[in-house]
Amino acid sequence: MVLKLYGTAGANGTTRIVALTLAEKQIPFEMVPISLAGENKTPEYLAIHPFGQVPAIDDDGFILYESRAICRYLAEKYQDQGTKLIPTELKAKARFEQAASLEFANFNPYAWTIYFEGLNKARRGVAKDEAAYDNAVAQLSNTLDVYEVILGKQKFLAGDEFTLADLFHIGFGVFLAPAGCDLMTTKGPNITRWWNEINARPSNVMLKGGATLTSNMFTPEALHA
Known part of the structure; x- marks a missing residue:
């Protein structure tokens, strides 16, 4: 099951750092856009993030919210993949x-x-x-x-x-x-x-200019173009 990222499609500050971590670690993901105009307060989304905020992830049934916690989790789970973002020594x-x-x-x-x-x-x-x-x-x-x-x-x-x-x-x-x-x-x-x-x-750079965050944005080809 591919990891799901719940966040703002415009990649605001907290969604952006999770997206950048996914890109640096070369982790495939499915983008699930969440509107902060009410979609974030639905019972379905509150079951994922009880504060009704973004971002959050669903990693094969493991739900995690709070952007910096997500980034640390991804960096340590995929320690030997992509950019090494947390030292081990x-x-x-x-x-x-x-x-x-x-x-x-x-x-x-x-x-x-x-x-x-x-x-x-x-x-x-x-x-x-x-x-x-x-x-x-x-x-x-x-x-x-x-x-x-x-x-x-x-x-x-x-x-x-x-x-x-x-x-x-x-x-x-x-x-x-x-x-x-x-x-x-x-x-x-x-x-x-x-x-x-x-x-x-x-x-x-790929997220500059108000680019919409999509599931297939960070392909190896695009990142090394």
């Missing part, structure tokens, strides 16, 4: 978890707020909360000051290999510039180098 794995924690606590909350206030609300014709937006930009700038130092010593956030800790940043990081925040390419040369590299991964 004890200290390297500890550094990975450290970097992943940094993203979750010090990047994602501010990137999400910038996206929500600067882009999501604009798409819906709602005025943004300027104070909330400006505070998120200031807090993200502080985080990136530290990233600039870290990335001056190593290629990626967990060391010299690309991991889920880097991939997690793509989810809402790609929406920063459209939301009016250019910090990822102006804050410092180390951040710019790192961001340009992870943002240019073939799987992510």
Whole structure:
């Protein structure tokens, strides 16, 4: 039974990082689009995700939700397939978890707020909360000051290999510039180098420009075109 991915067809932040993990690990999947305009609150979907959120997966009867938990599960289940996204050596794995924690606590909350206030609300014709937006930009700038130092010593956030800790940043990081925040390419040369590299991964490039996420999008031929 092919793995089913329940998420937004437009591959928003959390659905995107699961889709990118599937692509990096070369895992076939069936895309099951879920509309957040009510389809996510049906009894059928609430039996899959009790909070009525996305994404979720059904891996041959094993149901799992929460994007980062899904990504870790896939990376470890398919450890020897595709890109190695979680180190196995004890200290390297500890550094990975450290970097992943940094993203979750010090990047994602501010990137999400910038996206929500600067882009999501604009798409819906709602005025943004300027104070909330400006505070998120200031807090993200502080985080990136530290990233600039870290990335001056190593290629990626967990060391010299690309991991889920880097991939997690793509989810809402790609929406920063459209939301009016250019910090990822102006804050410092180390951040710019790192961001340009992870943002240019073939799987992510295929999702740019509002592309619809489909089951057969990430073929080996397409990813290596």
